[in-house]
Amino acid sequence: MRERGHVTLSDVARACHLSVSTVSIVLSEAPLSSHVAETTRERIRVMAASLGYHPDVHARSLRRRRTQTVGVLAYDMSDPFCIPVVRGIEETLQAAQYFSLQVNAQTQRMLFDRYLRMLLERRAEGVIVIASWVFEETNLLADIEKNNVPIVIVGRDLTARRITSVLVDNHEGGALAMRHLLDLGHRRIAVIRGPEEMFDSEPRWQGIRDAACAAGLRIDPRLTFQLPNQVDPHSGFEGGLRFAREMLASGFGCSAVLAFDDLTALGVVRGLLEAGLRVPEDCSVVGFDDILPAAIATPGITTIRQPLNEMGVLAAQRLLEALDQRDTTRMRKARLHRLAPELVVRTSSAPPPTAEKERAPGPGR
Amino acid sequence: MRERGHVTLSDVARACHLSVSTVSIVLSEAPLSSHVAETTRERIRVMAASLGYHPDVHARSLRRRRTQTVGVLAYDMSDPFCIPVVRGIEETLQAAQYFSLQVNAQTQRMLFDRYLRMLLERRAEGVIVIASWVFEETNLLADIEKNNVPIVIVGRDLTARRITSVLVDNHEGGALAMRHLLDLGHRRIAVIRGPEEMFDSEPRWQGIRDAACAAGLRIDPRLTFQLPNQVDPHSGFEGGLRFAREMLASGFGCSAVLAFDDLTALGVVRGLLEAGLRVPEDCSVVGFDDILPAAIATPGITTIRQPLNEMGVLAAQRLLEALDQRDTTRMRKARLHRLAPELVVRTSSAPPPTAEKERAPGPGR
DNA sequence: TCTTGAAGTTCAAACGTTTGAATGGTATAT
DNA sequence: ATATACCATTCAAACGTTTGAACTTCAAGA
16 A cells, blocks of 8 residues: 555556556557567556556546546436436446536536536536526636537527527427316316426426417416426425415316426325315326326326436437537537427326216216 | 637746746646736736636646545435435535535446446545445455545445444434334334345334334234335335235234335325325324425325435535545544434324224323 | 567657746845 | 845646657567
8 A cells, every 4th residue: 555645557567567658558458558468468457456556537638638528517416307317318428438527506506607617627528518497698608619618408498509409398298288188178277387487487388378279278367377486496396385275265276287397286286185175086286397206196196207318318419429520520500309298197187077067978987 | 719629728828928837826826826916917817718718627636636526426316315415415525625526326336336446546535435235345445445545434334344434323213203103102003124135224123123112012023014125226115005005905904104214105105095095094104214205295204304414414524534634644443423313293194093092081182 | 691570668758737946137134 | 245035937847647659679581
């Protein structure tokens, strides 16, 4: 064991009575290593292992001028949304021999900037940003361009800024949810709209309205509710709970609630059950995202699944392509990937209490 | 913008008609920078900013022989258990100007080893491992010692290997849960024990038994159930669900279920509700951990909270201390921190259906 | 005997940064 | 006039690694 500091190449070289070069060539499996006698190679490897040698990635990166690192900046790792995306990214990068350096902005702009800078300092070769909000005008973006580091963003469309973007088709998702409730026979449907500063809110709401419209239904404005802008991504639960209480207090009922996301839906369920109503018998609830708590709550929340893992994989693939073309092509065009969401039917949705009268009168239903 | 590669100190120096040294001294705010004229300093800073210069952390680490980096190896970042621990670690390290390099072993031993090696290669100055399982005999441990990198582990006791350990008092937690049910008046209590290969399982079970014993209750072996060893940390839900179904099918009932963790508890709730029973009126359910889904499900799960954030903070503090003493003290003694858990009463637990008869007969209760 | 070629190994420079020592100035005290 | 102090800046070496070029040594071919 060394007195201090790490075991280096020259430690190994000294122990083997060889030069640093030879040891480096062998341990890094450079092309030249085929010219080194197998016995020597083995001797070096054994010695390196017994000394506990591990190459210094800083020295290596400096010399090779490659870090094999991609930065992944998530707006909040504790949001269940991020986890599968990050995992998809990680898998894909790992297979391409890249290390994904993950940092967590915790929805704080200050941290966001700090970490973006840190990724630059750590010489990430590319950056993937997961952010359905924040990330507006930071001048670090210019620095990233100056240093020729490609970016991909997950969760919103920034192709206008010439950044390749991967996101779910929110319009279609909203429409899927609404059509599901309409198909079940609901007509009095309450809608909880997302915070205004979140990118997803508007297209989702559009999809909901368009689907209602196509079925000849105009959504009653008295049955819509707006979630406030909040920093805490877990606040959706509180919002849903408050909505349910207010709605029940107002006496202005509905047979189904279409919530902005799963946390909101779980808040609504809590409010309804607390008041002694049954879900879905008295009122259906539909969420969005398909996060873990929605699947394991009882009743299971009917929701719109975002292909999160797939989105991560796609983002990583696009980034790897950009890295490949980095030197040849200067001008890359930003691409937009809008992935299809999927309806996941669980037990929080059912025909309305009076469905038999509203729909087909046959006794089979 | 440079043709390729990043902007370097010498780019800035050239643009300022100054030497690399001066620019370095100013931008890194070295002590010598007080000797540099303020006008010069400002000129350098402006130029650096306009060129988009960011210091190369690899070159800096190489020269300074410090990386200001601590590795955080979690056995599974998608486990809600890890999130608050990691956040506590991150906060604490950040305040001490350290960067926490987080990696996710996804409960795979192969990844665990690979990432541990990577942390060594990235010259993490210390390592925090979050692992209630895995992490048995990896010879990388020896390498870590050889390179004089301090370790702290969260989630199990490895003081026998002279590694400082931070964990919750599982024995006390189990006892708390059992005493809560006993206090409510339950006598027929089913217990779902954790997987054998998980460190927490045994002490938790001991605590449960000791508390029962102290109250003069012997737990009926027909009411205990053993979760199988599983790689997927989300499998607790399935286990709980299966338990509930089997128990109901056997007709051998109980008035309360003490589940190994929250996911298991949520599985039990699903099984009971599916069968038309009410929670907590017909059967109480208690979990362990206090993860998000337990709080936002309805009924909210009564559970034993682990002070996860605090555990992260503590682990980081101990590591920072070890880093401070690294050079002076060679022999550090490993410390054991066993933190007190806390009972969180929600709505999944209540007196048993026949509580009035079993306990005090007064009408006030 | 002299090339030629290969095998096995080493030299030395470079990557971008930091930093102790050194430089050339100018002002003040002796 | 010389020493002292300080100011503003630069020199040069070092961190651990990689790699193109160079160097031996030995054997075979001309």
